[in-house]
Amino acid sequence: MEFNLNREVVRVVLRSIRDKPGVAGQLCSAFAERGIEILGISYDTSTKGRGDIGFAVLKSQKDLAGDVCEEELAGSACEFYSIHEDVAMLVFTINPSSRVSAVISEIFDLLAQCGVNIDMISYARGVLSLMVKVYRLDDALEAFRDMGVVPEIGVWQ
Numbered sequence: 001m002e003f004n005l006n007r008e009v010v011r012v013v014l015r016s017i018r019d020k021p022g023v024a025g026q027l028c029s030a031f032a033e034r035g036i037e038i039l040g041i042s043y044d045t046s047t048k049g050r051g052d053i054g055f056a057v058l059k060s061q062k063d064l065a066g067d068v069c070e071e072e073l074a075g076s077a078c079e080f081y082s083i084h085e086d087v088a089m090l091v092f093t094i095n096p097s098s099r100v101s102a103v104i105s106e107i108f109d110l111l112a113q114c115g116v117n118i119d120m121i122s123y124a125r126g127v128l129s130l131m132v133k134v135y136r137l138d139d140a141l142e143a144f145r146d147m148g149v150v151p152e153i154g155v156w157q
Contacts, residue, residue, distance in 0.1 A: 001098075004091045006091075009056050010057060011083070012054065012056075012081065013082050014027070015079055015080050015082065016050040016079035017051060017052065017078040023053075027068070027072070035061075039057060040089070040129055041120075042054040042121075062083060062085075066081075066083060088137055092127070092130075093127055094127070114136050115136040119131045
């Protein structure tokens with residue numbers, strides 16, 4: 001298992017957004033028009049026709065993402081938004097010949113034991129991406145090093 005760490009990310013969350021077909025596409029288009037790279041997306045289930053959608057973006061694009069959120073707020077697409085800078089992205093490459101679910105379980109257990117909260121999860125074909133709170137992240141990194149897994153640290157462009 002290998003993994004990369006990127007601390008140069010933020011989580012942008014649009015709260016109580018309309019839950020209807022096409023809304024996520026419109027938001028992604030608005031990000032694309034401004035050249036904002038989406039590193040991850042999460043969606044919290046809707047209540048009464050509204051839900052929360054979160055995007056992981058580079059810190060260098062935080063202000064542009066804020067502009068998109070302001071436009072959505074002005075157009076009543078969402079009730080409010082928040083931008084969180086206390087996060088980091090961990091991207092694990094898991095050998096497909098290993099027991100993938102067991103490896104993922106070990107990663108989640110280690111993070112939990114270190115008190116690291118997960119904000120966003122994505123998994124596809126041997127790649128597990130997590131957005132985590134940075135609080136106690138250094139403890140988790142030390143635990144991974146103790147397992148012999150050392151992260152590549154960098155910024156993805």
